[in-house]
Amino acid sequence: MTSLVRRRLLAACALSACAFARVRDVRAASDKATVALVLKSLGDPFVVSMIDGARNYQRHYASQLDLTTNGTLTDNDVAGQIHIVETFIDTKVSAIVIAPADSKALLPVAEKAIAAGIIVIAIDNPFDEAAQDAARVTIPFVGPDSRRGAKLVGAYLGSKLKTGDEVGIIGGPPNDRNAQQRTLGFTESMNAAGMRIAAVDSGDWTAASGKASALEMLYAHPDVRGLLCANDNIAMGAIDAIRIAGKNGRVLVTGYNNIDAVQPMLDDARLLATVEQFGARQAVFGLDVAVKALLEKRRQMDLSPYMETPVQLVTKAQAKGFRFGAS
Numbered sequence: 001m002t003s004l005v006r007r008r009l010l011a012a013c014a015l016s017a018c019a020f021a022r023v024r025d026v027r028a029a030s031d032k033a034t035v036a037l038v039l040k041s042l043g044d045p046f047v048v049s050m051i052d053g054a055r056n057y058q059r060h061y062a063s064q065l066d067l068t069t070n071g072t073l074t075d076n077d078v079a080g081q082i083h084i085v086e087t088f089i090d091t092k093v094s095a096i097v098i099a100p101a102d103s104k105a106l107l108p109v110a111e112k113a114i115a116a117g118i119i120v121i122a123i124d125n126p127f128d129e130a131a132q133d134a135a136r137v138t139i140p141f142v143g144p145d146s147r148r149g150a151k152l153v154g155a156y157l158g159s160k161l162k163t164g165d166e167v168g169i170i171g172g173p174p175n176d177r178n179a180q181q182r183t184l185g186f187t188e189s190m191n192a193a194g195m196r197i198a199a200v201d202s203g204d205w206t207a208a209s210g211k212a213s214a215l216e217m218l219y220a221h222p223d224v225r226g227l228l229c230a231n232d233n234i235a236m237g238a239i240d241a242i243r244i245a246g247k248n249g250r251v252l253v254t255g256y257n258n259i260d261a262v263q264p265m266l267d268d269a270r271l272l273a274t275v276e277q278f279g280a281r282q283a284v285f286g287l288d289v290a291v292k293a294l295l296e297k298r299r300q301m302d303l304s305p306y307m308e309t310p311v312q313l314v315t316k317a318q319a320k321g322f323r324f325g326a327s
Contacts, residue, residue, distance in 0.1 A: 002043055032066045033294040037086040037288060038081060038098040039071035040124075044205075044233075045259040046279045047071060050099070050124070053280025057287055063096035065291055068093065075205040076173060078102045085109045085132035089116050096284070099124035103177035107131050110139055114300050119293050121303075123286035124279070125178045140303045142286040146178045149275040150185025150228075153206045153254045156313055157226050158193025158272050160252055167226040168200040168217040170210055170234050174202050179230055183258060186228040198224055202235050210237025218245045226252045232262045232274055239270045266316045276312045 039047045039055050053070055058067040068088070070079040081101045084297060086109060088096055096113055100106040100122060107127055110120050114137055126141035161167070169186045171188030172179030183200065190197055198221040203209035209227055217224055218241060227242075231237035242251050248270075255262055256275035265271035285307065 025092070033291045034066045034092075034094045035068070035294075036093045036096045037067060037069045037283065038088070038096060039069070039083050040075045040081075040099055040101050041077075042108055043070040043073070045261065046257045047197070047229075050283040051278040054283040054287055056280075060228045061291065064295065065287070067287070072101065076101055077099045078105045081106060082109045085113060087125045089113050089118065093118060094294050095119035095121065097121045097123055097286040097290050101125075102128060102173070102175050103128040103185060104175050106130050107135060107137075107139075109132050111135055111137055114139075119290055119298075119300055119303075121286050121290050123142050123282045125176060126306075128175075128177060138301060140289065140305055140307065142279045142289055142307045142309065143282050144311045146181035146277075146311075147185040147188075149256065149277060150182040150230075151189045152311065152313045153256065153273050153275050154189025154228055155193065156218055156315065157228060157252060157254050158189055158195060160272065161193070161195060161225055162233075163194035163265075165225040166196045166221055166223045167228060168198055168214070168221065169200045169201050169226060170213045170217075170229045170238060171200065172205050172230040172234075182230045190228070195226070203218055203237075204231065205227045205231055205233055207233045207237035207240070210234030211241045212237070214238035214241035217246065217291060218242065218247060218251070224251060226254075228254050230260060231270075235271060235274070236262065236265070239265060242270075266314070269316065273313060273315045276314050278310060278312075282309050289319050 039050060041047055055066060058065050070084045078101050079135045089112060096118055103125060113120050120139050122139050122141045123143050127139045132138060167190055169183055171183040190325045199217045201213040203213055214227055229238050232255035235253050238253050242248060252272045254272050258276040262271050262274055
């Protein structure tokens with residue numbers, strides 16, 4: 001695959017109320033760029049922020065963009081995402097911007113879309129590089145460096161622990177590229193800080209999986225002093241597990257995504273830190289790449305493989321600023 005071209009995109013976008021459009025033959029209805037945004041669970045606050053940003057962008061560029069949005073019931077509904085993409089192929093949209101639920105399993109249907117002449121852009125979670133190489137396709141990724149974000153929050157946790165302390169890592173689904181990169185970043189930061197990684201487990205992005213994994217770690221490794229969680233939902237489950245295990249104040253927890261639900265937990269120190277990866281901006285930047293490609297009549301192979309968006313560590317002191325829109 002062509003070497004990654006890193007380009008930091010630092011523009012801001014405002015959030016607005018979310019709306020959902022039904023699937024329709026947008027190409028037949030309009031001569032504008034017809035773009036479909038395909039996301040994970042519509043009930044996930046991070047996904048909602050993406051939709052908010054996308055809708056705001058569409059309102060500002062209504063003369064150029066006809067946007068349709070859809071998503072699944074759960075974060076790991078691979079079959080549901082495949083069905084959504086197939087529907088958009090059938091309705092002949094011009095471009096698909098997708099946050100794939102699985103970095104490998106969604107590639108065949110993405111290939112099918114590209115073969116049909118549809119521009120495909122990944123946001124939030126990149127497609128697996130080896131799988132793209134094998135398929136001889138390049139699907140641009142517009143999003144953050146999850147490994148770097150994980151190292152940021154991991155280094156902060158390491159600064160609060162003592163050399164040799166035990167920690168646990170609760171990642172996301174094994175085939176999810178983001179989950180892999182975050183686990184790698186957590187591991188690197190813990191090794192650099194001199195921590196002992198007592199256990200590593202995979203979750204499914206939900207609080208229930210975080211709770212189950214954390215309980216198992218806490219009982220199997222009673223000396224664990226920190227839990228690094230691959231998203232905030234997992235972190236909330238881990239915090240509940242700490243309460244059940246009677247270890248409040250004795251185990252530090254980190255998350256990822258900076259969703260609204262964890263703000264009180266940052267305030268009262270149940271959550272040590274999280275990572276802001278600006279979901280709304282990711283959606284906006286992904287749409288912008290797609291729209292410009294269509295307006296300039298560029299082909300899939302002409303697009304840069306990677307456009308990096310920002311990540312930022314969020315701690316108790318910073319949380320209030322983020323709630324009021326600071327970046």
